[in-house]
Amino acid sequence: MVPETIAPKTTRWNELIKSLPKAHLLQTSHWADFKARYGWIPNYLVWEESQDGWQMRVYQEADIQVEFPAAAGLLLEREAFPGLRVLYLPKGPLLADWSNQALGEKVLDDLAAYAREKGALQIKMDPDLELGSGIPGEDDFQLFGVGEEFQNLLRRKGWIFSREQIQFRNTVLVDLQEDEEQILARMKSKTRYNIRLSGRKGIQIRLGEIGDLPSLYRMYADTSRRAGFTIRGESYYLTLWRSFMKDGLGMGQDPQAQPIIAEYEGKMVAGAVIFKFGERSWYLHGMSLPEHSEKMAPHLIQWEAMRWAKRQGCVVYDMWGAPDQFNDSDSLWGVYRFKRGFGGVVSLTIGAWDFPARPMLYAAYNRWLPRILQIMRWFGNRRTGQAARSVE
Structure with missing residues (x-):
């Protein structure tokens, strides 16, 4: 019943x-x-x-x-x-x-x-139930x-590991409980160098506002086209970001979203939208332009995002996404190489x-779903490609 x-x-x-x-x-x-x-x-x-x-x-x-x-x-x-x-x-x-x-x-x-x-x-x-932490095969890997x-209980009760993993299964978590110097010290030396280099090269960081969101989406569309991943249309992201910003930033809203923007000589060159709820924060969306990539703006954005999250009382910064297979055959390997420099720990979930x-219909649905999603991604890539051209 x-x-x-x-x-x-x-x-x-x-x-x-x-x-x-x-x-x-x-x-x-x-x-x-x-x-x-x-x-x-x-x-x-x-x-x-x-x-x-x-x-x-x-x-x-x-x-x-x-x-x-x-x-x-x-x-x-x-x-x-x-x-x-x-x-x-x-x-x-x-x-x-x-x-x-x-x-x-x-x-x-x-x-x-x-x-x-x-x-x-x-x-x-x-x-968000962890199976383990660290990278399988490395010394610090542990199972929970x-x-x-x-x-095992899921299997006994008739649940099936899904062919459609909607969210990232694994991620990288950065502990924000220590002071800033200690957080920086946990990072790889090259990452710390790039954070400082970005500031020396003239990258300026500011907190974004509602009016910045269309430009951030166009940059996100350009990023997706260059990196080869599919995103949704502009209205979806603008609605999402505005929904979590609507009550005003810095006023104690929980949850909330905060765009963080990197500029060079007054022009937006990279950005991220950070979400927080309770004592946790998430780096859900990141974007950048190919111009001035040598100035390492995404590194400085990540550091400033962590500092912002820490000021909001967060103790964890979730970098949202890590490979299923920790080698270069995984589509997230390149992104993971960037993320692992920030001193986080890989979290493996179930x-x-x-x-x-309805087992028979479920089997048919999952047989056709990949084809339907492939068609939707094709249309999505065409749409975001058009949006990306507006920043070229």
């Missing part, structure tokens, strides 16, 4: 999920509101302790009062095709204790039942038993997993 829909209570969803470990930007009500503009319906799931054990409740609004949630998750739903719904917990669910097998089983059972009752094709999750145990609530 589908759990009852509860009338909204008094406090905000974002405060609720902050009480759980590793609350993620993509689990916030701000993210839900943004995705609702593109056809996704948000559902707010909370597991509470009761006399009968943990009970899952579903809320349609983000104003929720739960003092000690055992687990929670922003669940997005939409029609993939007429009559076929898909469900997705981006970087969720969030559990108070991932080592609690009984809680894990309850959450997975409830999600599977909810997907079936909804008539959904599938439900996808990609929680909790992640492995939950992965990635995205699907529960096929």
Whole structure:
């Protein structure tokens, strides 16, 4: 039976999920509101302790009062095709204790039942649950038993490692808890040199404003064309960035987004959009022009982004993306070589997993999905190529 829909209570969803470990930007009500503009319906799931054990409740609004949630998750739903719904917990669910097998089983059972009752094709999750840290094969590599145990539980409960990994499975995390000199000292010497070189070469850094966003998108489109990756259209990113900036920067908004811009002689040459929520920050979007690349503006941007995040009270800076295979055959290898210079630690997560609530349709959907995505990327590359030409 589908759990009852509860009338909204008094406090905000974002405060609720902050009480759980590793609350993620993509689990916030701000993210839900943004995705609702593109056809996704948000559902707010909370597991509470009761006399009968943990009970899952579903809320349609983000104003929720739960003092000690055992687990929670922003669940997005939409029609993939007429009559076929898909469900997705981006970087969720969030559990108070991932080592609690009984809680894990309850959450997975409830999600599977909810997907079936909804008539959904599938439900996808990609929680920020670590399998290990460091690079496999290197001395500092270590595996975490909790992640492995939950992965085994997923398999036992009929979940399948997803062919469609929507978010990056791995990333690089920079610890911001030490002072700036210590953070710099952890970086590779070449990275520190390039940060200082950029300043000596005349690169100026400033915090961006709403009016800078169209120029940042055009530069992002140019970057994607040169680097060979696909991005969405201009309206998507401008809506996203504005949504997280709308209440005004520097006023304690949480979550929030902050563009950081590098200029040379008054001209924008590189940029990044940094997001923060709670004590964590994320480098989601970076862009640059080929002109003046020898001045190393992206290095200085990363350093200033870390300094900004630290001033906001963040203790972790997530560089958002690392290879699945740590060699030059992986498409992220070149980007990773840049990121690893900043003294972060590679974080390996369990990635995205699907529960096929309608197995036959799920198999057909996943057989055709790569072809559909290939067509969409072709159109997307044409669109961003046109935007990129405006900065040439």
